[in-house]
Amino acid sequence: MSHDPRPQRRPDPGARGGAPLNPLLAVLLACGAVVVLLVVGFVAQRQTGTEAAATTVTSTPSRTTPARPSSKPPAGVGQAVRDGKFEFVVSRVDCTQSSVGLEHFRRTAKGKYCVVSLSVRNVADGSQFFVGGAQRAFDTAGVEYGNDEIAGVYANRDTETFLRKVDPGHEVSGKLVFDVPKAATLTSLELHDSLLSGGVRVTLG
Numbered sequence: 001m002s003h004d005p006r007p008q009r010r011p012d013p014g015a016r017g018g019a020p021l022n023p024l025l026a027v028l029l030a031c032g033a034v035v036v037l038l039v040v041g042f043v044a045q046r047q048t049g050t051e052a053a054a055t056t057v058t059s060t061p062s063r064t065t066p067a068r069p070s071s072k073p074p075a076g077v078g079q080a081v082r083d084g085k086f087e088f089v090v091s092r093v094d095c096t097q098s099s100v101g102l103e104h105f106r107r108t109a110k111g112k113y114c115v116v117s118l119s120v121r122n123v124a125d126g127s128q129f130f131v132g133g134a135q136r137a138f139d140t141a142g143v144e145y146g147n148d149e150i151a152g153v154y155a156n157r158d159t160e161t162f163l164r165k166v167d168p169g170h171e172v173s174g175k176l177v178f179d180v181p182k183a184a185t186l187t188s189l190e191l192h193d194s195l196l197s198g199g200v201r202v203t204l205g
Contacts, residue, residue, distance in 0.1 A: 074202070075200075075201070077090050077092070077093065077204060078090070078091065081200045081202055083193045083198065083200040084197045085122055085123060085124035085126070086120050086123065086130065087123045088119070088191045088200070089118060090116060090118045090189065090202050090204075091117045091118060092116070093114060093115070093117075093204050094114070094115045095112060095114040095115075095185075096112070097115055098112055098113065099113070100151050101151075101154030101155070105154055106154065107148075107150060107151045107154050109179045110179055111179060111181040111184070112179075112181075113148075113151065113178070113179060113180075114137065114178045114180055114186050115175050115176070115177050116175060116176040116178070117173070117174075117175050118173070118174070119171055120173075120174070121166075121169075121170070121171040122166040122169060122171075123169075124168060125168055127166065127167050128165060128166060129166070130162060130172065131194060131195060132152050132162070132176060133147060133149055134192040134193075134194060135176050135189065135190070135192060136189065136192075137176075137186050138187055138188045138189075138190070139184040139185055139186055139187060140185050140187050143184070145178045145179070145186075146178075147176050147177065148178065148179045152176060155175040156174045156175055159175070162174035185205075187204055187205065188202060188203050188204060189201070189204065
């Protein structure tokens with residue numbers, strides 16, 4: 001058996017990519033990776049929960065306090081009310097008449113006449129006509145009735161002031177006449193200082 005006098009070459013550990021990894025170090029690195037993943041997951045979960053809570057709060061409708069109904073009762077007969085330039089006071093309502101006027105100057109109702117006595121005072125700075133055709137009456141069923149201006153001429157034969165402009169600070173008195181069915185009962189008036197005004201309500205009875 002011959003012996004080779006040349007020294008044998010040992011394999012170079014660096015040729016295989018370096019020294020083998022220490023097992024303990026590998027375990028530590030693995031544990032560190034797990035911890036990093038847990039921390040990332042926890043942070044992501046917290047962020048998601050915060051966004052969801054914010055969304056929930058944002059989407060919750062705000063509560064509004066319902067408006068309290070006004071405790072002030074509507075004005076009635078004998079009380080002053082205002083609309084625009086005029087202050088009105090209804091003094092009497094008579095629904096027992098079937099006609100108005102005297103002898104040949106008489107007008108008969110289709111149903112019955114409700115004659116409303118009232119005063120009108122100008123509370124503004126300029127003169128203005130009182131327009132009978134702008135006034136309205138309502139019955140228990142909510143039916144609206146317009147002022148019968150022809151009957152009003154007969155009812156106001158002695159009250160010329162209703163046909164003139166009302167000057168600032170002045171007051172006039174007169175009557176409105178409403179032709180309503182015999183079975184109807186008027187419950188309120190809507191008085192206006194002009195055809196286009198908002199009007200003010202007066203309860204009757």
